[in-house]
Amino acid sequence: MNGRVYLVGAGPGDYGLITVKGLELLKNADVLVYDRLANSEYIGETKPGCELIYVGKASADHTMSQEDINRTLEKKAKEGKMVVRLKGGDPYVFGRGGEEGIHLRGNGIEFEVVPGVTSAIGGLAYAGIPITHRGIATSLHVITGHKKEGDLDLEWDALANVRGTLVFLMGVKNLERICKNLIACGKEPSTPAAIVSKASTSLQSTITGTLEDICEKAVQNDVRPPSLIVIGEVVSLREELSFFEERPLFGKNIVITRARSQASALCKRLQELGASVIQMPAIEIQKIMPDAGLSRAVDEISKYTCLVFTSTNGVEVFFEKLYEKGLDSRSLHGAKIAAIGDATQREILKHGIRADIVPERFVSESLAEELSKVLNEDDRVLLARARGARALLKEELDKICKVDEVATYEAVIPKEQSDANRQIMQSKEFDYITFTSSSTVTNFISMIGSDNMHVLDGMKKISIGPVTSKTAKSEGIDIDIEADEYNIDGIVKAILEDAGRN
Missing domain, CATH: 3.30.950.10 (Tetrapyrrole methylase, C-terminal domain)
Known part of the structure; x- marks a missing residue:
């Protein structure tokens, strides 16, 4: 059975100007056939395994002739695939979309046009x-x-x-x-x-x-x-x-390496300030399965006098398991809640609970110091966080009372995105790249490849805080700017201040 081809207009260049329907089709495409006028960030929206075919055309420099493009669309559709033909602007405004549609119809291929915002x-x-x-x-x-x-x-x-x-x-x-x-x-x-x-x-x-x-x-x-x-x-x-x-960040190209599910707030802030933002997720959040450790901890939740969360991901996974077992926030009524960071605190608040302890500095050292003031040997702590997290926090708390550490999730390299990410990095010049955790640093290097680290030349490396900076240094990456506040606001302020000086 033949697949279907969608002729999608990507708009004039701004990532946000593609239509909702166009973006949805892009995310589900088996094959993406795209030209040079479409924003390269759209490549990152494709699902793992999507075949990427570049057919860019400039004056007197055609990667593929129009006839070959037509035949490629036909061939991929006849393989039963969902094909998105992504064009800058609108497919029917000097985009040769009509020619492609006529060819497809003449060869028995169903197609659909998704209009775009014309650059005109x-x-x-x-x-x-x-x-x-x-x-x-x-x-x-x-x-x-x-x-x-x-x-x-x-x-x-x-x-x-x-x-x-x-x-x-x-x-x-x-x-x-x-x-x-x-x-x-x-x-x-x-x-x-x-x-x-x-x-x-x-x-x-x-x-x-x-x-x-x-x-x-x-x-x-x-x-x-x-x-x-x-x-x-x-x-x-x-x-x-x-x-x-x-706008203050107009003309700045910024790479975001945060997980796509977490990057929206940072992307939105930077885009509102005029920056062009490219999402290149170096991590993907994956729940630990099977989760026997977390399941057992939730079954015995009443024995804990303190729950410690170091990220929004840990909060999400913990409460998902709590609700799955038919419990809710009332089960935590006898426990203190501690958190690192404003974002983690806000995630806890979504469940009707205010964190009791949130250190001013968003690092493990500060949380350990604050907890040492309120815990004693009779307490029992549940530490729900990422697999492979720094040992320091548990080691410090172990000196005070019994601590059960449960790995609720891990940050893994996104599947099958390395080629797409290398393509994006080589397609344009960037001013800044942001690293929001140690995992984004190490996974970015794994994705790009140690032989391709020259792609960082010429751009300023921004770190969310000292722990991430230390990891970067150990991996051979010199951090140019470290945020004063160890959160998203701190990164935005750091970029604004640097851009204002230049």
Whole structure:
């Protein structure tokens, strides 16, 4: 039985501009066929085992011809696979999606189109240029600035005399010809014009001028594809409507190595500040199974006078087992609750319990010190945390009372993501990479490979705290910046402060 092909528009560049449906299809694809204009972070959204096929095309440099792309889509669908053809912008706006659809239909393959935000609208919006505006531009015209045969045979008289906005896609190479033809056919030379390069990405740049001088400015600024050319009075609104390029981390590319399930808060904070964030999970949280140790501890929960949690993961797994056995938070009424970190404290609060002990410094040494003030030899402590965690906390508590340590989860290397991660690291230049635990450091090295550590050259390495920094140093990674606060807020502040100095 044949599979189905989905022609999905990825939007102009910003990761968040893909549609909900498009992202859902991407996550379930058996095969991803993608081009150079789609955000490389989408590769990381694919499921383990997804076949990745790059078919990027630049001017005079085609990885694969359109005919070969068509045949590839057909072939993979006939293997019974779900295929996502991911395109920058919208598949039907100069994206050759129609050609692919016709080929598939002609060969008995079912397909579906998922529209995307075209750069002609979304890209301009990110540059502060509305494609229409009441009283200024009541029509819009999206034109290809590149023809297969090289001859740009457009209706120049008609284009020169419209009062709306003209947007040329793929037109940088023909910019001079476009401007000269419009002026020759009556377009006012003083008409505002702009070129937006790499729209809605951290590398976005915008130059403005007039129809008469925009070519000269393009040469001065070494403008290169992919770029949008916009001509019309709406360009004059940019000064009032620009927002994307004003944010403090605009232009910064940041790699997040945290587990995907935990990275959303950090990603969201950095993206709101203007950064382009690439998720490259170096860890995947996996429950310890079978969990006889945890099961036994929950069965005997009443004997514990203190429960210690060092991460949100430990909290999640513990309470899941508690509820599975038909118990709830009331079972913990006689025990003190201790936690490391604000996030762990918040996770405990979700279950209706406030942690009794949370040290100011989010490290094991500080928690051990605080617990030493309230525990005595008659206490019994349950320490629920990751397998392979630092021995220090248990060793210190063992000096005071009996401690039962239960491994509730482990941080493992994400399955089958190494190739995708290496591809992402080599596809663009990054400014920062963040490490939020020792596991993210060691697993990152395992994923990338010790022979490929040069990919870290040129980017600043950010650590969440001294323990992670120590691990990095032992693995040959020099940490450039260590957060003053050992949490997500601390990482964000560290990056903001460093970016502000440069």
